[in-house]
Amino acid sequence: MRKRINLMYMAAAASVMISAASAVETKTIYLSGEGPENAVPWQFLMEEGARGGGVWSTIRVPSCWQQEGFGTYYTGQDQHPNKAEYKVEFSLGPDLKGQRVLLVFDGVMVMTDVKVNGKSAGPTHHGGYYRFSYDITDKVNFGKSNLLEVAVDEVSSNARLTKAERRGDYWMFGGIFRPVFLKIVPQEYLQKVAVNGTMDGLLEVQAYGKNIAEGDSVRAQLLDPDGQPVGKPMMAAAVQGDGVTKLSATFPDAKLWSTEYPNLYHVRVELLNNNAVVHSETERFGFRTFEVRPGKGFFLNGQRVILNGVARHCFWPTTGRTVSRAQSFADVKLAREMNINFFRCVHYPPDSHFYDACDELGMIASSELSGWVSPMPTEPGKELVRAMVQKDVNHPSLVIWSNGNHAGGNPKLSVEYHKWDPQERPVVWNHMRKHPKVPGVDVLGDQAVDTRFYPSYGDLVKRLGGGTHVVMSGETIHAMYDGGGGANLAEYMRLIRQSPVGGGLAIWAWADGAIVRTDQDGVLDAAGNQDPDGIVGPYRQKEGSCATVREVFSPVRIDFEKIADGFDGRIPVSNHYLFTSLDQCAFEWQLLNFSEDQEQIVTAGKLAGPAVAPGGASGTLKLPLPSTWQATEALRLKAINHRGEEIMSWTWPIESRKATLAKTFPEGVGSVSANTFEVTSGDTVFSFDPERGTLKSVVKGGKALPFGNGPHIYAAKDKILEKADGRSTAAKKALPDFLNVDRAISVKTGKVKMPLGNWSARSFAEDKNQVIAAQSENGSKIRWTVKPGGILQLDYDYMVPADQYNYLGIGFDLDEAPVKGKTWLGGGLARVWKNRLEGPEYGRWSNGYNDGIPGEVWELPAFKGIFKDVRWMRIDTVSGSFTVGLADEDRFLGVLRPKNSDIAVHALWSYPKTGGLYVFDIISPVGSKWRPAKEFGPKANPLTAFEGPLKGSVLFRF
Secondary structure (H helix, E strand, O other): OEEEEEOOOHHHHHHHOOOOOOHHEEEEEEEEOOOOOEEEEEEEEEEOOOOOOOOOOEEEEEHHHHHHOOOEEOOOOOOOOOOEEEEEEEEEEHHHHHHEEEEEEEEEEEEEEEEEOOOOOOOOOOOOOOOOOEEHHHHHEEEEEEEOOOOOOOOOOOHHHHHHHHHHOOEOOOOOOOOEEEEEEEEOOOEEEEEEEEOEEEEEEEEEEEEEOOOOOOEEEEEEEOEEEEEEEEEOOOOOOOOEEEEEEEEOOOOEOOOOOOEEEEEEEEEEOOOOEEEEEEEEEEEEEEEEOOOOEEEEEEEOOEEEEEEEEOEEEEOOOOOOHHHHHHHHHHHHHHHOEEEOOOOOOOOOHHHHHHHHHHOEEEEEOOOOOOOEEEEHHHHHHHHHHHHOOOOOEEEEEEEEOOOOHHHOOOOOOHHHHHOOEEEEOOOOOOOOOOOOOOHHHOEEEEEEOOHHHHHHHHHHHOOOEEEEEEOEEEHHHHHHOOOHHHHHHHHHHOOEEEEEEEEEOOOOOOOOOOOOOOOOOOOOOOOOOOOOOOOOEEEOOOHHHHHOOEEEEEEOOOOOOOOEEEEEEEOOOOOOHHOOOOEEEEEEEEEEOOOOEEEEEEOOOOOOOOOOOOEEEEEOOOOOHHOOOOEEEEEOOOOOEEEEEEEEEEOOHHHHHHHHHOOHHHHEEEEEEEEEEEOOEEEEOOOOEEEEEEOOOEEOOOEEEEEEEEEOOOOOHHHHOHHHHHHHHHOOOOOOOOOEEOOOOOEOOOOOOOEEEEEEEEEOOEEEEEEEEEOOOOEEEEEEOOOOEEEEEEEEEEEOOOOOEEEEOOOOOOEEEEEEEEEOOOOOOEEOOOOOEEEEEEEEEEOOOOOOOOOOOOOOOEEEEEOOOEEEEOOOOEEEEEEOOEEEEEEEEOOOOOOOOOOOOOOOOOOEEEEHHHHHHHHHEEEEEHHHHHHHHHOOOEEEEEEEEEEEOO
């Protein structure tokens, strides 16, 4: 049976409305669902030989057919296209006769032939991501059933268009993936309305007419958010036929649209015949001006704006490119939580509801013509540019047109955008890093933007230091795996903000493109290392760099490292908003105490921010803390914007590290007994090596804990992180090993580099404690103090040669299999690298064991890795728990060995291969997919100088 959508009732309802005043408005009738949440079943035939092919069945529309169980999964690097046919029946009420019926497709991948009642609706459409329509008035039957047939091919007969759209390192899908609907309009009507509202209050309206009769006129009325008229209507004689009628007026009191104040208006445009309204269209827009000012940067409403950006695909793991309105809004809300202000919409124009979300919530964005490494051909590229611009031209959030990606820009198309855009938005070409400049960019003159991808630190310094072209790298830091987009972000943003031509950057990318494979029992597949590129996971799970992005992009910044003696509640603050003074924001403060089980808010307060002007001005926030504030353990401060949203949170310890550790590791009651190198404290037995003095094992309550064999020195001086050709499995095999008990082995040469000599150890009582002390021939020392109550203190002092290291510290064995979880007081939740220290906030944190790989196995937040500012951490295992405390500042605690992918390319780090629990003085940076760590500047140098000694104290409680 053919699937019939019965619109008789809907049409009848419409016919009743037509007799009323609202009848002049366009009627929209969906033949599909409006999104994946209410998709409508159509008849469907996949081609013979393909998955699910050769027999008529049903498919939900809109959808990507791979996600409905049909066709082949492939990326643009490995083409396996399919084709299919769709059918659906619909009915139109007889009362609609005499009006025009337009059939609209919002997106079909890639080549589409349409028939209505067996007749061709019009020319074959080429291009997968673009709205197209047919006037089918003369092909439909009013009051009777109508048959819509759609033939879809994943490739175009235009080979150059196929190459532009379908070649890319991301998933390719097929089918009618965006909505299909009918528009019912009068015989003469307004095809489209394009609006330009500027920061000066100028409103320009372009009304595109169809079949306009002689003597008609056009009227436009500005409406406020409540639908009330603003000012007088604009009037003009209508251009006859299919011409464009232009109107304009100035509204000096108009409220401007910005990312901080997304004020929106509507304009109602009416086609009049003898003063009677024939047709009416209403468009939403905002008054704002976005500019490229050569030598000065980007400007929004006259203020310089830095684009804190990320690149985004339209994608959801269960539905592919078919994305709901709710998902678009959720993406924008989540990005705003991270202080992102710009979405580069990549490789194709997104759904219009994504720009609706940006308009309403305050986010600027771009739209991009397809073309990954191959330019869109001039024909039909001109038509696709027109479709792309006209669909979304009135969104104030949309500020940039992108004429292709990588090498996919066609210079001949750059002049097409402004033909349809009265705002004449900037046109940019995103381009690969290897070219000295974007080929053909000269056609854009001084409005050209330097968008070249993935600059090294040195490249970025050069590009920001000369010339007048604004620099905004369209893909700047690749977020594949745990580099995550946050590594090096602070340094890159510092350079951009300091340069007059710094325009911003876009991290690649927003979300991991892992699809739920319907042909593989629902496995999540990111196509190897082609698409695990996000700062969030496929279901928008926050990965390790999210907190870094939030801090670095924050418009409210505090340069305040610690609470020192004499602190009186004054905290320096700077305001990097464009239009919002800090006295329009609020600050919430909390005084906190911590235990291993909970965080306690002792007292809290809220106050208005100081009168610090936007644009980078600095001032002081004075907190009205109670006189007892010093008796608490930490101060937390939250910045709240004028909308009531949290912007950023900071927490500083009040209590000293020494005092925290004294409470966490109290000397218990009872006694300590020793049988030389076997020492008992309460129900805990410690065994030490009689020659070296290292801890061999710990047994608590008769159960052996999976901890011991240490301390040993762990260090590496490895060249792999510096090599631009280190990649894939070869890179993994070359990762450095630790420098073991008595010596450090150079991975490159294998020579002994750190001879410590022979050791001697002794065991003796000291007051109520038992001490195990050992010394090596080169003067290195370790000292264990076993105290009552299962408390153990380690003091170490290693004579380590002055040198440069990838990582350096001490460590112990920690068997991974029995580990259940960890709780700690320190920076969290995310782990850190040398070049990704921003983001983690001081506090009490806890998470269960996981063994994920960001981008492959989404077990988040990552359990294993390096954590900063740790005062104590409790490790829970199946045989019991123990707590470790760090007595020294500026040390890092490493927990187990984090996994990396076999295909991480340059997203590599240096880390011990053995051990399990480490106290690091030096930690490794992490690279990103397209650049090794050493190319990201001084703070990402894989080697860190160390002059020694390697010295510190560590506490344990069992």
